[in-house]
Amino acid sequence: MTLTLDIEKPKEKSPIVTQTLFLGIGLALLILAPLFFYPVFLMKLLCFALFACAFNLLLGYTGLLSFGHAAFFGGAAYFTAHAVKEWGLPPELGILVGVVGAAALGLIVGYLAIRRQGIYFAMITLALAQMFYFFCLQAEFTKGEDGIQSVPRGHLFGFIDLSQSTNMYYFVLGVFVIGVAIIWRIIHSPFGMILKSIRENETRAVSLGYSVRNYKLAAFVMSAALTGLAGGVKALVFQFATLTDVGWQMSGEVILMTLLGGIGTLIGPLFGAGLVVTLQNYLATSEFPVTIITGLVFMVCVLVFRRGIVGEFYNSRLGRKLGFEHRQ
Amino acid sequence: MSTIFGIPMQAFLGQLLIGLINGSFYALLSLGLAIIFGLLRVINFAHGAQYMLGAFFAWMLLSHFGIGYWSALIVAPVAVGLVGAVIERTMLRRLYTLDPLYGLLFTFGLALTIEGTFRYLYGASGQPYATPAALAGGTNLGFMFLPIYRGWVIVFSLIVCIGTWLVIEKTKLGSYLRAATENPVLVQSFGINVPFLLTLTYALGAGLAALAGVLAAPIYQVSPLMGSNIIIVVFAVVVVGGMGSIMGAIVTGYLLGVAEGLTKVFYPEASNIVIFVIMAIVLMIRPAGLFGRDA
Numbered sequence: 001m002t003l004t005l006d007i008e009k010p011k012e013k014s015p016i017v018t019q020t021l022f023l024g025i026g027l028a029l030l031i032l033a034p035l036f037f038y039p040v041f042l043m044k045l046l047c048f049a050l051f052a053c054a055f056n057l058l059l060g061y062t063g064l065l066s067f068g069h070a071a072f073f074g075g076a077a078y079f080t081a082h083a084v085k086e087w088g089l090p091p092e093l094g095i096l097v098g099v100v101g102a103a104a105l106g107l108i109v110g111y112l113a114i115r116r117q118g119i120y121f122a123m124i125t126l127a128l129a130q131m132f133y134f135f136c137l138q139a140e141f142t143k144g145e146d147g148i149q150s151v152p153r154g155h156l157f158g159f160i161d162l163s164q165s166t167n168m169y170y171f172v173l174g175v176f177v178i179g180v181a182i183i184w185r186i187i188h189s190p191f192g193m194i195l196k197s198i199r200e201n202e203t204r205a206v207s208l209g210y211s212v213r214n215y216k217l218a219a220f221v222m223s224a225a226l227t228g229l230a231g232g233v234k235a236l237v238f239q240f241a242t243l244t245d246v247g248w249q250m251s252g253e254v255i256l257m258t259l260l261g262g263i264g265t266l267i268g269p270l271f272g273a274g275l276v277v278t279l280q281n282y283l284a285t286s287e288f289p290v291t292i293i294t295g296l297v298f299m300v301c302v303l304v305f306r307r308g309i310v311g312e313f314y315n316s317r318l319g320r321k322l323g324f325e326h327r328q
Numbered sequence: 329m330s331t332i333f334g335i336p337m338q339a340f341l342g343q344l345l346i347g348l349i350n351g352s353f354y355a356l357l358s359l360g361l362a363i364i365f366g367l368l369r370v371i372n373f374a375h376g377a378q379y380m381l382g383a384f385f386a387w388m389l390l391s392h393f394g395i396g397y398w399s400a401l402i403v404a405p406v407a408v409g410l411v412g413a414v415i416e417r418t419m420l421r422r423l424y425t426l427d428p429l430y431g432l433l434f435t436f437g438l439a440l441t442i443e444g445t446f447r448y449l450y451g452a453s454g455q456p457y458a459t460p461a462a463l464a465g466g467t468n469l470g471f472m473f474l475p476i477y478r479g480w481v482i483v484f485s486l487i488v489c490i491g492t493w494l495v496i497e498k499t500k501l502g503s504y505l506r507a508a509t510e511n512p513v514l515v516q517s518f519g520i521n522v523p524f525l526l527t528l529t530y531a532l533g534a535g536l537a538a539l540a541g542v543l544a545a546p547i548y549q550v551s552p553l554m555g556s557n558i559i560i561v562v563f564a565v566v567v568v569g570g571m572g573s574i575m576g577a578i579v580t581g582y583l584l585g586v587a588e589g590l591t592k593v594f595y596p597e598a599s600n601i602v603i604f605v606i607m608a609i610v611l612m613i614r615p616a617g618l619f620g621r622d623a
């Protein structure tokens with residue numbers, strides 16, 4: 001009996017194999033990338049990609065649109081820069097300070113924001129992040145308009161010199177891979193399943209007995225902490241932390257990266273971040289303001305391209321054949 | 329010199345006045361946001377950009393065509409309202425069936441585009457706009473000096489706010505709007521053109537923002553960034569008030585403006601965050617907002 005069943009089962013290549021293959025190619029490309037591109041550009045890209053992936057944990061997998069993630073990104077950049085420069089901490093501890101700081105901020109903002117839903121949630125996070133911006137503008141340790149300048153990169157674990165750009169690149173790549181792996185682990189855990197059920201139908205999740213508030217808050221803090229990881233590393237890459245990273249425009253940028261790459265896809269934000277960062281680099285030398293393009297891309301994405309690049313690929317024939325699935 | 333709580337009376341009243349003026353703009357803007365949200369379920373992030381457009385139209389009318397303040401007070405809001413109507417009909421309309429968050433994101437992109445374009449054309453610095461001759465100068469009230477234009481802004485914005493409230497609460501058109509807010513499908517089945525109502529509402533909201541912009545032009549400099557500076561504060565005002573009631577939006581606007589002004593007297597360092605702090609406190613005590621109904 002079991003034999004016939006086995007025969008009737010359609011033979012398909014396991015999607016795991018192709019996905020692992022894609023993963024391997026992607027990693028190999030990232031490892032070889034410094035041979036072809038300017039390392040600082042790549043490091044910026046990876047920092048923003050991790051930022052967008054962390055943001056997507058909240059928007060794509062929990063259904064919460066935060067308009068205030070710049071506070072965690074820029075905040076962590078300040079914390080890390082301060083810890084490394086003023087306290088003389090090594091880079092790994094400096095980044096830890098950034099992560100913990102961002103998580104603490106996330107706890108406060110999240111605690112207040114989850115009291116309202118949907119559109120209000122977005123407005124509250126935006127307003128609280130703006131409040132943090134004004135705090136950074138006036139606080140002593142952020143050095144106001146100048147920002148914290150010439151932050152030393154230091155030696156990782158005491159012996160890897162991060163002022164070497166190759167060393168720094170592989171350190172950033174390592175952090176990025178670990179960050180994405182953590183996100184992957186979260187969304188494939190039972191906890192992640194509950195997050196998705198909140199996204200799909202919050203009322204139902206409540207009626208099933210889940211304490212939705214606590215789950216939302218936990219997701220918010222995790223997202224903030226991972227955002228802090230990206231922000232802390234960015235402060236070491238550029239060796240400064242300024243007000244730009246805490247402004248509301250930054251919160252908008254990360255939304256765009258996620259939307260463009262594909263909301264609710266694990267690696268979509270990487271592509272979105274790649275496109276936006278490339279665009280910014282390309283337009284940096286011209287007089288033409290980036291915001292016009294960013295704004296237009298935003299409008300077009302929302303009107304006709306809501307699945308994003310990776311989402312569209314998953315939904316295409318080829319994507320489905322390769323065993324990807326994506327629901328919006 | 330008389331003092332109040334150890335603060336010179338003059339400084340106290342001066343800040344109270346500035347608070348009332350800021351409050352006038354908060355009230356006008358949150359009123360427009362509340363009207364648009366009530367019917368379209370869209371948070372209009374472009375509201376700040378439309379406010380800026382109003383101010384810029386007034387400035388352009390004066391500097392390019394010699395058309396003065398009083399005409400601009402009518403022409404600029406109508407023009408911005410028309411632009412809003414076109415945007416609603418061609419683009420925003422497609423998003424009504426989706427999650428409201430997409431409306432927020434779309435109007436955010438719209439705001440970035442408008443703001444970026446004006447920054448490209450006119451630079452980030454502000455353009456001065458002269459106070460109209462009829463409202464120039466000031467008057468001495470005995471206890472303080474009141475610039476006439478500032479008094480005019482407070483009075484005029486009150487008239488506009490109450491007028492809008494009356495239109496929505498007391499007229500036939502307003503009753504259609506309120507009914508369509510409750511149940512658009514039913515209203516449509518009674519033969520009322522709901523899609524047209526939606527366009528009208530968006531145009532009205534955008535026009536109100538532009539009107540606030542024209543009013544603001546002689547007080548603040550006309551700059552491409554004036555909109556994004558104010559819109560986030562207005563969002564906080566809207567969260568505090570709750571968008572359930574039009575009157576709630578108006579009252580909260582004035583109250584928070586005054587609260588901001590008074591903070592400037594007693595604790596200046598906190599003046600630009602006091603509204604956000606009030607928002608946080610309101611969220612803890614009364615999450616639905618002061619005048620909000622639970623969503």
